[in-house]
Amino acid sequence: MSYLSDFKELNGGYVAFGGKPKGGKIRGKGKIKTGKLDFDDVYFVKELKFNLFSVSQMCDKKNNVLFTDTECLVLSSDFKLPNASQVLLRVPR
Incomplete structure (x- = not known):
């Protein structure tokens, strides 16, 4: 979550992965800003081991x-x- 700015906690439902319909809970959303690109509406899912x-x-x-x-x-x-x-x-x- 350290890369996310403008982070807002959410009770946003679940993301399906690993064959499970409720693989991970969406806990919040924010933005990622790099030198050249901005990513809006980036979801934070603690259970994911990799970034999507x-x-x-x-x-x-x-x-x-x-x-x-x-x-x-x-x-x-x-x-x-x-x-x-x-x-x-x-x-x-």
């Missing part, structure tokens, strides 16, 4: 998201693929 990243939220802000085998890159909206033939699959969001 909203790809949709980044794309809604007109960024591009690229996953490799070792990392996730959030690219600016003006990023262009150097060669369109490198796209192996394209599906609508």
